[in-house]
Amino acid sequence: MIELSHIEKRFGEALILDDISLTFAEGSVTALVGPSGGGKSTLLRTINLLELPNSGTVRVADDTVEFSPGRKTPWPAIQKIRCETGMVFQNFQLFPHRTAIENVMEGLLVVQKWSREKARARATELLTKVGMLHKADAWPANLSGGQQQRVAIARALAPSPKVLLCDEPTSALDPELSAEVVEVLGQLATEGTTMVMATHDLRLASRIANNVVFLEAGRVIETGTAERIFGAPEQDRTRRFVSSISAAQTL
Amino acid sequence: MPHWLQLMYDSLPTLLWAGIRFTIPLTLLSFALGLALGLGTAVARLFGARPLVLVARFYVWVIRGTPLLVQLFVIFYGLPSLGILLDAFPAALIGFTLNVGAYTSEIIRAAISSVPKGQWEAAYSTGMTWRQAMLRTILPQAGRVAVPSLANTFISLVKDTSLAAAITVPELFQSAQRIVATTYEPLILYIEAALIYLAISSVLSSLQARLEVRFGRYGGMLEANP
Numbered sequence: 001m002i003e004l005s006h007i008e009k010r011f012g013e014a015l016i017l018d019d020i021s022l023t024f025a026e027g028s029v030t031a032l033v034g035p036s037g038g039g040k041s042t043l044l045r046t047i048n049l050l051e052l053p054n055s056g057t058v059r060v061a062d063d064t065v066e067f068s069p070g071r072k073t074p075w076p077a078i079q080k081i082r083c084e085t086g087m088v089f090q091n092f093q094l095f096p097h098r099t100a101i102e103n104v105m106e107g108l109l110v111v112q113k114w115s116r117e118k119a120r121a122r123a124t125e126l127l128t129k130v131g132m133l134h135k136a137d138a139w140p141a142n143l144s145g146g147q148q149q150r151v152a153i154a155r156a157l158a159p160s161p162k163v164l165l166c167d168e169p170t171s172a173l174d175p176e177l178s179a180e181v182v183e184v185l186g187q188l189a190t191e192g193t194t195m196v197m198a199t200h201d202l203r204l205a206s207r208i209a210n211n212v213v214f215l216e217a218g219r220v221i222e223t224g225t226a227e228r229i230f231g232a233p234e235q236d237r238t239r240r241f242v243s244s245i246s247a248a249q250t251l
Numbered sequence: 252m253p254h255w256l257q258l259m260y261d262s263l264p265t266l267l268w269a270g271i272r273f274t275i276p277l278t279l280l281s282f283a284l285g286l287a288l289g290l291g292t293a294v295a296r297l298f299g300a301r302p303l304v305l306v307a308r309f310y311v312w313v314i315r316g317t318p319l320l321v322q323l324f325v326i327f328y329g330l331p332s333l334g335i336l337l338d339a340f341p342a343a344l345i346g347f348t349l350n351v352g353a354y355t356s357e358i359i360r361a362a363i364s365s366v367p368k369g370q371w372e373a374a375y376s377t378g379m380t381w382r383q384a385m386l387r388t389i390l391p392q393a394g395r396v397a398v399p400s401l402a403n404t405f406i407s408l409v410k411d412t413s414l415a416a417a418i419t420v421p422e423l424f425q426s427a428q429r430i431v432a433t434t435y436e437p438l439i440l441y442i443e444a445a446l447i448y449l450a451i452s453s454v455l456s457s458l459q460a461r462l463e464v465r466f467g468r469y470g471g472m473l474e475a476n477p
Contacts, residue, residue, distance in 0.1 A: 087376035107377030141470035
């Protein structure tokens with residue numbers, strides 16, 4: 001389980017996340033939606049501490065890190081949380097100087113200190129799962145965007161994280177390539193992978209997510225099941241947002 | 252055999268020996284040490300605390316803003332006034348190392364900065380430390396960007412080592428000067444010395460090309476987004 005309590009994040013004067021408290025149950029898939037600049041990405045990146053909140057508590061499984069202004073967070077605590085979370089980025093961010101399979105093995109070798117054989121076996125298993133084993137020895141530059149993102153998903157899953165974080169995983173892809181990524185993520189969801197994703201992609205959110213969190217201006221406006229938020233939102237603001245993106249995507 | 256060819260033939264072993272004994276070791280040693288110094292300086296400027304950044308900037312400013320020949324004279328002829336007496340070879344080595352360090356630090360700094368910020372984040376999100384991210388993710392990509400410019404510095408350095416003649420290092424160029432002093436054939440001897448420098452530079456250029464292929468095998472950075 002993941003728990004965020006009273007998370008506050010500022011960039012200089014700007015308040016980006018304003019007292020956010022959320023829990024994500026094991027096996028749940030949550031979509032963070034909302035207008036650009038609303039804080040979705042920052043909130044997501046707070047879970048694996050790529051952004052350090054100014055105050056609040058982040059808990060992933062059994063590890064808790066507390067933040068308060070003026071106090072430095074010890075590195076081991078940060079690293080522990082990062083090892084229990086996997087991250088998928090909007091623009092993939094594969095390591096271009098490593099082949100597909102080396103990308104998946106990298107964290108296992110360097111951080112988890114696995115042997116090469118063990119890491120290779122694990123990477124092979126994951127590449128098979130995302131349907132990319134046939135490109136195991138390809139350089140990322142020679143893969144399509146959808147293929148790169150599937151390798152990136154395998155890389156994020158390598159150390160068996162407690163949660164998979166996806167930051168706009170399909171936004172950099174055309175509809176056809178995005179479909180193959182949605183399919184892989186959908187399969188992971190069915191298998192019970194806990195996921196949190198920031199997304200604009202209604203197809204992705206409605207197909208995979210059980211829960212939806214609607215964020216605007218650094219605050220949680222509404223939370224609920226995907227059916228309710230997309231079908232019958234309570235807040236007026238949520239309703240307007242949902243109808244605008246569904247209109248845009250059915251054009 | 253014509254006179255000029257005979258002269259070149261006779262002097263060749265002496266010149267080559269001076270090259271092997273002094274020019275090449277001076278070049279290789281000062282480039283290796285200078286590269287380490289340049290990397291340290293670049294990292295200090297990019298990631299160091301404020302005082303360290305200022306020290307690094309001061310160092311680069313002084314070395315790039317003064318002539319190499321003057322630097323060598325300060326080290327070899329100037330420092331003895333402060334009680335620091337150095338032999339010619341170590342004095343030259345220190346001078347060239349400082350010089351290479353200053354120039355390569357700027358190249359390395361730019362190369363490190365050119366790696367997209369997302370690569371740091373990708374490395375961090377796997378749990379890597381700063382050091383692991385730097386060594387395994389950032390530097391290999393920065394290296395690829397830096398190779399052509401570093402090779403340029405290296406080739407310049409081979410030629411610049413001829414300045415060591417002015418502080419009594421008996422390297423290739425000084426050997427040529429000595430032979431000229433006895434044979435009075437400056438044109439032939441200096442052209443011969445120039446041809447040897449040209450040969451060394453050509454070998455290095457071909458090594459550079461091979462290194463670029465090796466670094467370039469993965470086909471470029473994926474995107475330039477910050």
